[in-house]
Amino acid sequence: GQQLNQSPQSMFIQEGEDVSMNCTSSSIFNTWLWYKQDPGEGPVLLIALYKAGELTSNGRLTAQFGITRKDSFLNISASIPSDVGIYFCAGRHGTNAGKSTFGDGTTLTVKP
């Protein structure tokens, strides 16, 4: 089946630092998505990417859709304590538009 490799698995950073995480896939996706999940809650969509090479920002978050369509990264600038949580990447194929394949997540801890 599809595999998404998300790294790093966890990060411990100081408030104010920048963060970078990425996902790689063994196959091509037509859509890349980045979600944040807080404990006991469902994932919340942060950024959606639809075109290879696309670079999209949402406040302090920036994500890019890799040129090969097999990877994506998410950057968080000037981290704050409320950035704590688990970040997931997800990919979708054009022919299976309904189904998203998720990475295993990056757990972010921000020390004040």
Place this chain on the structure above:
Amino acid sequence: NAGVMQNPRHLVRRRGQEARLRCSPMKGHSHVYWYRQLPEEGLKFMVYLQKENIIDESGMPKERFSAEFPKEGPSILRIQQVVRGDSAAYFCASSPLEIYEQYFGPGTRLTVT
């Protein structure tokens, strides 16, 4: 506009019992997806439904699991004869069209004792 609603939020079942998980999509959304999440893992796709139709059930276990999305009422994920390995968080998502973003509910945490 209310978000995706799931109930119950927590469900405890003994081995062999049935579990019914409900999902009410966002208003105007006719596409529903179910995902399962084990501790410290990502979400795994189970099934994708439109009103009264199963579109993709490639992630559903072949036995004991079923899903429906009737013309009226919520989508139901049904697990018969639950086993300990069914303990997980089950998330429902909805979207207005299949290429649009999926909005997730808060999940149902199933514990099988």
